[in-house]
Amino acid sequence: NAGVTQTPKFRILKIGQSMTLQCTQDMNHNYMYWYRQDPGMGLKLIYYSVGAGITDKGEVPNGYNVSRSTTEDFPLRLELAAPSQTSVYFCASTSETGIQPQHFGDGTRLSIL
Amino acid sequence: EDKVVQSPLSLVVHEGDTVTLNCSYEVTNFRSLLWYKQEKKAPTFLFMLTSSGIEKKSGRLSSILDKKELFSILNITATQTGDSAVYLCATGGGANNLFFGTGTRLTVIP
Numbered sequence: 001n002a003g004v005t006q007t008p009k010f011r012i013l014k015i016g017q018s019m020t021l022q023c024t025q026d027m028n029h030n031y032m033y034w035y036r037q038d039p040g041m042g043l044k045l046i047y048y049s050v051g052a053g054i055t056d057k058g059e060v061p062n063g064y065n066v067s068r069s070t071t072e073d074f075p076l077r078l079e080l081a082a083p084s085q086t087s088v089y090f091c092a093s094t095s096e097t098g099i100q101p102q103h104f105g106d107g108t109r110l111s112i113l
Numbered sequence: 114e115d116k117v118v119q120s121p122l123s124l125v126v127h128e129g130d131t132v133t134l135n136c137s138y139e140v141t142n143f144r145s146l147l148w149y150k151q152e153k154k155a156p157t158f159l160f161m162l163t164s165s166g167i168e169k170k171s172g173r174l175s176s177i178l179d180k181k182e183l184f185s186i187l188n189i190t191a192t193q194t195g196d197s198a199v200y201l202c203a204t205g206g207g208a209n210n211l212f213f214g215t216g217t218r219l220t221v222i223p
Contacts, residue, residue, distance in 0.1 A: 041216075042201060045212075090155060102158075104155035
């Protein structure tokens, strides 16, 4: 069982470039989340989705966009990358938020230079 | 505003010691409190607590929740070097997501 899979694992971008971080889960979970984790800090929620076609902003959504066209996939798009977006990005999913634990992918380490 | 505060921020102990990690919270429509262990990659789930006073145990790790005082503790007995990690506390409330603390970095010295 693969769980939550994130690609790529590492990426270096130049300022102003765009990219999409991929996240897919095979547990048929409705709830999916994108977090970023800066060095020495906890996880901050960027966007989340409660089901296909439904997304909402989290705590730090500026500079990011998401879509949820299927239950399995929840890509995160960075437009016009900035150095402040250098971070580790985690995708997570759960069957029922607040009741069941979230399962995390291994993360994408992104550097903006 | 939802808030989760963990203490201490970091802790260095010797193998065999017992440690207690603290998590206090303020969250709207509290549903659960979760503990995760994070080594080099993704956080891995340890415990979910929803009721006060009921201890959850897994081997040398245990945790308990006090909903009146709004805190939880994570105990690790007979620590091993493999326990070295960042321990994250998170609360699940009514906002369809988890709110994380900044974590406690535990280092266990042989």
